[in-house]
Amino acid sequence: MTKKSIKCRVNGVNREYFVDVRSSLMDLLRGPAGLDSIKHGCDVGECGACTVLINGRPFNSCIYLAVWAEGKEIVTLEGVTNPDGSLSDIQQAFVDEGAVQCGICTPGFIMASIPIINQETPSTREEIRRQISGNLCRCTGYQKIVDAIEKTQKKRIAEKKKG
Amino acid sequence: MLSEPNQTKLTQKMPILTLEEMMSIVGRSLNRVDASDKVTGKAKYTGDLVTPNTLVAKVLHSTIANGVVKSFNLDEAWKVAGVVDIVTCFDVPDIAFPTAGHPWSTVEAYQDIADRKLLNTRVRLYGDDIAAVIAETEIAAQRALKKIEVTYEEYKPLLTIEEALANTEIPIHDEFPTNIVKSHKYEIGNFEEAIKAPNLIKVEGEYETPIVKHCHIEPAISFAYEEAGKIVVVSSTQIPHIVRRVCSQALGLPIGKIRIIKPYIGGGFGNRQDALTEPLNAYLTTRVRGRPVKLEYTREETFAFTRVRHAMHFKITSYLNREGDFVARSVKAYSNQGGYASHAHALVANAINAFRMMYPVGAIKGEAYTVYTNLATAGAMRAYGIPQISFALESHIDDIAKVTGLDPIAIRKRNMMKLGYVDPITTITCHSTGLEECIERGEKYLNYSEKREKYSKQSGAIRRGVGMSIFCYKSCVYPINLETSACRLVLNQDGSAQLQMGATEIGQGADTVFTMMAAETLGFTIDKIHLISRQDTDVTPYDSGAYGSRQTYVGGMSVKKTAEKFKAEILKFAGKLLKRDPWDLDIVENQVVRKNKKEPLISVADVAIEACYSLKESIHIAAEETHHCSDNTYAFGVCFVEIEVDIPLCQIKVVDIINVHDSGKIINLQTATGQVHGGMSMGLGYGLTEYLKFDPKTGRMLNDNLLDYKLMTAIDTPELHADFVMPYDPTGPYGNKALGEPPTIPVAPALRNALLNATGVAVNSNPLNPQKLFYAFKEANLI
Ligand code: FES
Numbered sequence: 005m006t007k008k009s010i011k012c013r014v015n016g017v018n019r020e021y022f023v024d025v026r027s028s029l030m031d032l033l034r035g036p037a038g039l040d041s042i043k044h045g046c047d048v049g050e051c052g053a054c055t056v057l058i059n060g061r062p063f064n065s066c067i068y069l070a071v072w073a074e075g076k077e078i079v080t081l082e083g084v085t086n087p088d089g090s091l092s093d094i095q096q097a098f099v100d101e102g103a104v105q106c107g108i109c110t111p112g113f114i115m116a117s118i119p120i121i122n123q124e125t126p127s128t129r130e131e132i133r134r135q136i137s138g139n140l141c142r143c144t145g146y147q148k149i150v151d152a153i154e155k156t157q158k159k160r161i162a163e164k165k166k167g
Numbered sequence: 168m169l170s171e172p173n174q175t176k177l178t179q180k181m182p183i184l185t186l187e188e189m190m191s192i193v194g195r196s197l198n199r200v201d202a203s204d205k206v207t208g209k210a211k212y213t214g215d216l217v218t219p220n221t222l223v224a225k226v227l228h229s230t231i232a233n234g235v236v237k238s239f240n241l242d243e244a245w246k247v248a249g250v251v252d253i254v255t256c257f258d259v260p261d262i263a264f265p266t267a268g269h270p271w272s273t274v275e276a277y278q279d280i281a282d283r284k285l286l287n288t289r290v291r292l293y294g295d296d297i298a299a300v301i302a303e304t305e306i307a308a309q310r311a312l313k314k315i316e317v318t319y320e321e322y323k324p325l326l327t328i329e330e331a332l333a334n335t336e337i338p339i340h341d342e343f344p345t346n347i348v349k350s351h352k353y354e355i356g357n358f359e360e361a362i363k364a365p366n367l368i369k370v371e372g373e374y375e376t377p378i379v380k381h382c383h384i385e386p387a388i389s390f391a392y393e394e395a396g397k398i399v400v401v402s403s404t405q406i407p408h409i410v411r412r413v414c415s416q417a418l419g420l421p422i423g424k425i426r427i428i429k430p431y432i433g434g435g436f437g438n439r440q441d442a443l444t445e446p447l448n449a450y451l452t453t454r455v456r457g458r459p460v461k462l463e464y465t466r467e468e469t470f471a472f473t474r475v476r477h478a479m480h481f482k483i484t485s486y487l488n489r490e491g492d493f494v495a496r497s498v499k500a501y502s503n504q505g506g507y508a509s510h511a512h513a514l515v516a517n518a519i520n521a522f523r524m525m526y527p528v529g530a531i532k533g534e535a536y537t538v539y540t541n542l543a544t545a546g547a548m549r550a551y552g553i554p555q556i557s558f559a560l561e562s563h564i565d566d567i568a569k570v571t572g573l574d575p576i577a578i579r580k581r582n583m584m585k586l587g588y589v590d591p592i593t594t595i596t597c598h599s600t601g602l603e604e605c606i607e608r609g610e611k612y613l614n615y616s617e618k619r620e621k622y623s624k625q626s627g628a629i630r631r632g633v634g635m636s637i638f639c640y641k642s643c644v645y646p647i648n649l650e651t652s653a654c655r656l657v658l659n660q661d662g663s664a665q666l667q668m669g670a671t672e673i674g675q676g677a678d679t680v681f682t683m684m685a686a687e688t689l690g691f692t693i694d695k696i697h698l699i700s701r702q703d704t705d706v707t708p709y710d711s712g713a714y715g716s717r718q719t720y721v722g723g724m725s726v727k728k729t730a731e732k733f734k735a736e737i738l739k740f741a742g743k744l745l746k747r748d749p750w751d752l753d754i755v756e757n758q759v760v761r762k763n764k765k766e767p768l769i770s771v772a773d774v775a776i777e778a779c780y781s782l783k784e785s786i787h788i789a790a791e792e793t794h795h796c797s798d799n800t801y802a803f804g805v806c807f808v809e810i811e812v813d814i815p816l817c818q819i820k821v822v823d824i825i826n827v828h829d830s831g832k833i834i835n836l837q838t839a840t841g842q843v844h845g846g847m848s849m850g851l852g853y854g855l856t857e858y859l860k861f862d863p864k865t866g867r868m869l870n871d872n873l874l875d876y877k878l879m880t881a882i883d884t885p886e887l888h889a890d891f892v893m894p895y896d897p898t899g900p901y902g903n904k905a906l907g908e909p910p911t912i913p914v915a916p917a918l919r920n921a922l923l924n925a926t927g928v929a930v931n932s933n934p935l936n937p938q939k940l941f942y943a944f945k946e947a948n949l950i
């Protein structure tokens with residue numbers, strides 16, 4: 005078993021890990037990094053429950069090798085919560101819109117929605133649906149998830165306009 | 168099957184509230200009590216609770232579907248570094264046990280079939296559990312599995328009902344020599360006499376539904392260890408108290424020696440209304456002197472080796488008069504059980520019961536068979552046999568409309584269950600119904616009748632169609648099974664209360680509605696109720712768990728009863744402090760007041776602190792009550808859908824869809840709407856894309872993953888509309904009836920009927936996927 009040392013930033017903090025070269029980023033984050041917001045439903049890139057942001061883009065961490073994280077900026081759901089522990093806008097929208105049921109898909113959906121809510125121009129619901137179609141949810145029918153993302157995106161765009 | 172973005176959102180009418188309703192908590196649209204933990208990652212699921220030193224177990228699944236394990240060669244497997252133990256089917260206790268999530272029946276004839284062991288020598292499906300490895304790491308366990316050599320005596324796999332009925336020389340289970348698990352019949356009125364009436368129209372049809380999968384996103388998982396002389400199993404289950412009983416049966420241990428802990432779970436949909444990994448996991452920890460052992464299935468194992476929805480085949484015959492009244496109807500049903508009994512015949516029995524209940528007019532007879540085959544074991548899945556019969560029956564109604572030229576809505580309205588109906592076999596009574604209004608709202612929303620007329624005259628490659636379907640669904644499992652639920656409330660010194668339920672949160676929002684119900688009855692604000700979500704059978708009061716859409720109906724009544732008793736205890740103590748008759752007191756927004764008065768006399772917090780620390784009379788205020796439910800009532804609903812069919816591409820696109828439900832008084836509109844959306848999405852999958860495919864030679868499941876098994880993604884899903892008609896049901900604790908499962912029921916038949924409207928082609932099996940449509944359209948000379 006070969007191990008390798010990697011350096012990366014996780015939720016804004018510089019970290020160094022000594023990882024099995026075969027292990028996935030998901031194993032690293034859920035294991036030694038102790039970030040168990042990350043869920044898993046398939047381990048082969050089909051469900052999106054393990055989605056994290058790597059340099060701002062959503063990836064399925066189950067099929068991303070831990071060693072590839074060298075030098076990368078990684079954000080998980082723990083890093084989306086405001087530093088004072090309060091909910092960020094997208095989290096609050098998931099709560100208020102009723103986009104959460106069993107919740108196993110929720111961390112992945114929130115991570116997948118970050119790039120969408122940061123867009124400069126508003127998306128159609130169809131575009132939002134397309135962008136989150138790599139994430140599976142069996143409970144909600146996606147309706148309220150799309151609502152939560154759409155609402156947050158609109159709010160952010162309006163806030164940016166206001167300056 | 169992309170859907171057009173549909174901007175016409177249903178505008179939920181703002182109800183005009185009475186003063187009493189404005190005061191009440193039940194009926195409001197409140198955020199879920201667990202939402203905040205779930206959007207921050209604080210919510211803990213089974214996999215999040217596994218401790219680092221936990222051993223990993225992996226199951227060896229058979230590579231034949233029918234036969235007997237003769238021997239193992241474990242030599243190479245034992246050589247793998249990190250292997251701690253290897254257990255085979257020859258080592259486990261010789262005890263057969265049942266797995267179905269039913270409350271235990273003390274009457275032997277009604278007990279679930281005990282037909283499997285922890286590991287099985289007699290192999291009955293491709294992937295049967297035949298051995299297990301416990302290792303230090305997952306990789307070691309996997310490696311060891313690969314090195315185990317097995318020799319089998321192999322029999323021909325019996326994969327269809329026909330094959331299983333025809334090949335009985337070596338039955339799948341010796342105790343069932345015909346491979347029939349169970350069959351039964353009923354007859355209401357005299358069918359043969361009834362059909363002698365003159366001028367009847369006879370319509371016949373055969374309908375078939377496929378094997379499908381729950382696809383909860385969290386795979387099957389548990390871990391087990393020993394503590395304080397007990398086996399503790401932490402598991403993702405819908406039914407902790409039942410799993411405890413099953414584990415005790417499987418291991419031959421007293422029930423008090425087993426403790427089940429249920430944290431948050433990542434969906435269930437009936438799959439986890441069965442003991443899955445728990446019994447074997449409980450046994451495996453005993454093999455390693457109580458060290459923690461995790462048994463987590465991969466997605467592929469969860470697909471193939473947990474439970475599936477029964478495939479069913481129905482033959483329906485209907486006789487009706489010229490006006491459209493049913494005179495006689497019959498159904499003959501076959502249900503494919505797969506290798507083990509699990510919930511067995513209960514599902515198809517439920518299906519043919521609903522056949523009777525939905526249109527309880529004229530003579531009706533039903534006949535059902537559940538047959539063992541060497542396919543994946545079928546168990547409970549959302550709505551327990553009713554999606555199957557509804558696909559058949561509601562398709563059949565539109566077939567009748569086509570043959571007779573009668574209006575499909577008119578046929579339904581004439582014959583459907585009405586208020587006051589008492590089912591002659593189960594005695595379940597229709598205590599309230601808003602079905603007629605559900606139909607009217609759906610028809611109006613879609614402009615169904617006008618469109619149906621218009622669309623029936625189309626030609627061309629792209630056509631539109633509208634379809635609808637109705638259903639009825641029971642609100643609990645009484646009188647088929649025991650219905651019992653207990654609840655506990657404990658007062659804290661700050662005037663808040665712990666609420667403990669045996670009923671489980673599985674994503675459907677149970678914790679939220681129980682919190683609301685307790686607050687409502689106690690006169691507390693929501694924030695003063697602390698619901699303990701996690702069940703622990705050592706301390707949690709008994710309830711059989713989340714299934715049958717029973718919890719708000721049965722568990723809700725136990726909350727109400729317990730809260731009433733608890734409130735009386737608080738007021739009794741407050742009465743002493745205030746020197747007033749407790750009967751004259753009430754609680755409003757956490758304050759003790761005089762009945763029908765507003766001025767606070769003392770806060771519940773002050774009562775609580777005095778009760779706890781009083782030097783004169785300290786009392787710890789708590790209450791616990793059981794609700795043994797001995798009634799039931801029907802929920803109803805409809806689906807109306809408009810589709811666009813691309814005939815050359817053999818594709819269906821959903822243009823608009825609405826479900827309208829009568830689930831009685833809705834406790835929480837937000838969570839109820841969420842349930843409807845999720846059920847509709849699952850129904851769309853059932854109608855359009857989902858089915859499990861098996862290798863016809865070996866019986867191996869072929870599409871056992873989330874890529875090849877097509878459940879709805881966000882882009883496949885149209886905008887979903889939900890509406891509610893809310894008659895107050897007199898038997899529901901707060902006027903409420905079943906809601907969790909029903910939304911999935913009416914979607915597939917509505918889609919099928921829309922296809923019939925669009926093309927004139929009757930497709931009598933779901934899903935309506937392009938492969939199937941190709942053959943159907945070809946046969947109809949459309950392509
Ligand atoms: S667990 Fe990573 S995509 Fe499913």
Ligand code: FES
Binds near residue numbers: 433674
């Ligand atoms: S909320 Fe359960 S899978 Fe999405």
